[in-house]
Amino acid sequence: MLLTWFLLVAIMLAAYVVLDGFDLGVGVLHLFLARTEEERTILIRTIGPVWDGNEVWLLAGGGTLYFAFPLLYASGFSGFYLPLMMVLWLLILRGIGIELRMHLDTPVWRGLxxxxxxxxxxxxTVFYGAALGNVIRGVPLQRHGYFFLPLWTDWKVGPNPGILDWYTVIAGLLAAIALALHGANYAALKTTGELNRRARLAAARLWPALVAVTALSLAATLFIRPDLLDNYQRLPVLYAIPALVAGSLFGAWRLGRNGRERAAFLCSSAYLALMLAGAAAAVYPNLLLSATDPSLNITVFNAHSGEHSLAVGLIWWSFGMALAAGYFVFVYRMFRGKIAGKLDGHGY
Amino acid sequence: MDEALLLHRLQFAFTITFHYLFPQLTMGLAPLIVILKTVYLRTGNPLYNRAARFWAKVFGINFVMGVVTGIPMEFQFGTDWAQFARVTGGVIGQPLVMEGVFSFFLESAFLGLFLYGENRLGRVGHWWAGLAVFAGSWLSGFFIIVTDAWMQHPVAFARNAAGEFQVTSFWGLLLNPWALIQYAHNMCGALTTGVFAMAAVGAYYLLEERFLEDARAFLRVAVVVGAAACVVQIFPTGDLHGKFMAAHQPVTVAAMEGLFKTEAGAPIVILGQPDAENERIDNPLVANDVLSFLIYGTTTASVQGLNAFPKQDWPTNIPLLYYSYHIMAGLGTIFVAVMAGAVFLLWRGALFRTRWMLWILLLCTPLPYIANTAGWMTAETGRQPWLVYGLLRTTQGDSQYVNAGNGLFTLLGFMGLYGILAILFLFLVSRTIAHGPAEEVAPGIASGAPVTMA
Structure with a gap:
């Protein structure tokens, strides 16, 4: 039961990263890829009808975390108070940015x-990466399971870390590059002509950086947290995950170069999901690692809700997610294919 | 109260109050838009489809604001109320996830289709998309009410040795009687905001002598639905809610009514300022025996005053609670009078040329927002000093590791950001109303956010 809910939370967060990941990637890239306001509008229209639904995965995933592992939710959210609030502000700004820009057609309004x-x-993207970095590095958990992290301290990985240190900055950089590349693959899939060419070029240029930073972050992780390999040693089949990560990276490059847009996009999706799977496999059964004393770790065993809640939850959760999956299939089908260049007033 | 706790409370109060300005209109307009679409579908009169399109534009802008200000709410349980979240996750985590899974996915999937997919979906398909958005928004409201109702009137739970609450009955939690009454009452409140908004725009156009046909359609629908909603708001939903509260939160009712001492044949205070220090009402205007009658159905019944309860269990801010309740109830009564008058004039065929009534409808626009906010303040300040009524005090719920300085920093951040959102919202809605429900508009400025139009 506990492993099931751990997996469900992990799957929801992975779904969020993969789905909203390309929205964020397109958001970053539109600054660089679009040369005219019309091109920009086309790029943003590739995610227009889906970004809000994709963001719901964050809410549903966060809610599921609250429901299944209340101690983790309480400890993590209050401990990461400052960066989380900033993430909320950024989500607000992102939402109004994408939804309000078309209301007026003037250079200042659009530019803003x-x-x-x-x-x-x-x-x-940087905050999300750094957040994951914090979870892997560990936080200074106190006896009752709480902590509070300032934004930064001395930028070192030690007993008194901040949200940002050299390790979490690498993680933030990794997320920014990975999601930008993912967004480029998505943009290539949904556009034609010149924009499509530029999106593919962006993906190709980001690729070497992604390989380098992936390798760097892996090495850095093993340097600061060698014990994360324990699960892998115990269950060597898990080594398939890093192998698949390498495979998906290779696929993203190879398929992208051959113009197989859908396959390349699936590869970057798989890359993101597998990186998260690799991290989840390494930390389980821990949910939040202590930077000082492993006995203070928050684990699935000390953080979970009551058995009855979790058992009943599985029923309605499965039912609700089946419905949600149905809506997603419907919406993505309504919206399949490439975005035409024509800008019309009504209808898709 | 320590400063950090005060800031956590202020932050939640501010963000939830601001947030709820938007969902009340979303939930109020959604059924009205479905009604307009239904009339169009049955009569084929394009006027009603144009009206539905116009209100969908307002709905779209409003919805964006509701979405972006709603996201912080779920996270604040963890960021600012960690101790509370830790012990209640097993219970109220459930309706919160259900909101995401059952309503947000539904709403987000169909909103884009509803706002911009009319051509592709066809008449009937578009009606269904509207219905899905309506269902999503009203379901969302239900799950939030279930969450709040459990904090007001905890049911279907067990508590373990660590003090953590766990659900013992799934249906018991969802069908909490408090939730059902509160939901009915709250949704009438949301409808009230919706109908007054629609009526006000109709009245505005008539007074401005623009879009006359559209304005009449707005007024017809708004006034008829509005009269029903405003009556049901008070009776039976408000009445039942009051009686239920009197049974389960008698100290709250005493504070709401400004009843400091237990009395047989208790009066209802219509006007007057509570003096909590000296435990009396200044310059009271009262109606004798009415409170006893409202709660117990007889004019002689004894109603418990605040003096019947230990002071530590009194609501923390009695004047605020008293005023919130009186503002809500007073405005609710005014709404019935306004809507009854308007529906009478409509029936006599005189509404559209009765300028004083059009002016009243126009000037009423902000009042439902105030009444809804005051209603929620009654519920939530009335719940104090508890987070979970009778079981977990507010002082035991906040995040201990988040200090006052950080709390103030984020509160100021929200205030600044929400100030900008308010300006943007008013600007865009005013623009939409000024532009009116005309058929075709200049390209690029068209219908809402074409990012969702693609």
């Missing part, structure tokens, strides 16, 4: 909301 949308998307 385009910039708002692009910059908040970029900062969100």
């Amino acid at each position: 909301f385009n910039g708002c949308f692009g910059i908040s998307s970029l900062l969100l």
